[in-house]
Amino acid sequence: MTKNIFSQIYQEYSGRIQTGKLAPGTKMPSENELAREYDTSRETVRKALHLLAQNGYIHKIKAKGSFVLDIGRMDFPIGGLVSFKEMSERIGRKSRTIVHENQLIPVPKDIASHLETDEHRSLVWKVIRAREIEGERVILDKDYFRSDIVPVLTKEISSGSIYEYLEGELKLPISYAKKVVSVEEADEEDRRLMDLQNYTHVVVVRNYVYLEDTTLFQYTESRHRLDKFQFVDFARRSHGEEKKADFLK
Structure with a gap:
């Protein structure tokens, strides 16, 4: 009862x-x-x-x-490492992942810089996925994984949860991420792979993801439609300690 x-x-x-x-x-x-x-x-x-x-x-x-709360917007955590599958289960909305690209490529020069790797010798997995929530493609995720750490990454894995595979199958100890958030003009790929409606800009969250031994193994650009998400974090003031903040220059 x-x-x-x-x-x-x-x-x-x-x-x-x-x-x-x-x-x-x-x-x-x-x-x-x-x-x-x-x-x-x-x-x-x-x-x-x-x-x-x-x-x-x-x-x-x-x-x-x-x-x-305003359920027209969905909370997207800034702090912590949360996969799209985990977020979808938490918000309880119908969602699916559309894999547009899943291939092993020579690391592009700009991505080599982000991953701090050698552009002339390194290969990376490039994965582009549109995230659809309640029939609208509102997120475009562009992931790059170092192939020396992630040797195999299939389209089937990418259509589900890559983190479940990395942690469950490969036993990778994923530890922390550095995130940079900005608002940028939508590019041609955004307009082609997302349902932007009349929005001309997107929120871009750049993730640099590290293993427990501080190895940087993943770089991600997560591009979000402006009206669908609010980015949230929780902070507690620690009294008696001097805190310093890093600002984008």
């Missing part, structure tokens, strides 16, 4: 948010109010609210309550 009530709360409120009956910024009823409305425990309500927050429907603010 508790499970049915938990599901009922989640389904009813996610439905109201999806249909616009609850507008972005609307404050949700409190746990006590929902417990009375559904004649259930606060623990059951808390679990339903947690799932709504996990799937991007609401945002919980300590001591203030839960508020409806």
Whole structure:
């Protein structure tokens, strides 16, 4: 019975948010109010609210309550390493990956610079994938992997989760990434492989991904349609320590 009530709360409120009956910024009823409305425990309500927050429907603010998010935009984490498959499962929306290119090539000069490798001797895997969410191609990912670290990369693997393959099959200890975010004019490839509508610019997230031993093995350009994503991070101030920030020059 508790499970049915938990599901009922989640389904009813996610439905109201999806249909616009609850507008972005609307404050949700409190746990006590929902417990009375559904004649259930606060623990059951808390679990339903947690799932709504996990799937991007609401945002919980300590001591203030839960508020409806704008589901027209999807949170894309700046901090952490999250694959598209993991993100898709988290936001709970219909999605698919379209592989346009998956081939082993001599490393281009500009990519050699990004990967800090020898352009005259190195080979890299080049993978270009469009990411479709709810029928619209809103992300274009352009990945380059060092072939001495990733010797085999098939189109079948690229159509799923490359990170599942790298960590599960190759046992690569992927550790951290440096990310650079900018807004740039859309190029011909963006216009051809993405559903840009009338947007002339894209958000570009450049990722430099490292193994535990600090080896740089992957460079990615992730290009996003402007209206579909908000880029989020979490920061906590550490008192008593001097912090320095690096700025783009």
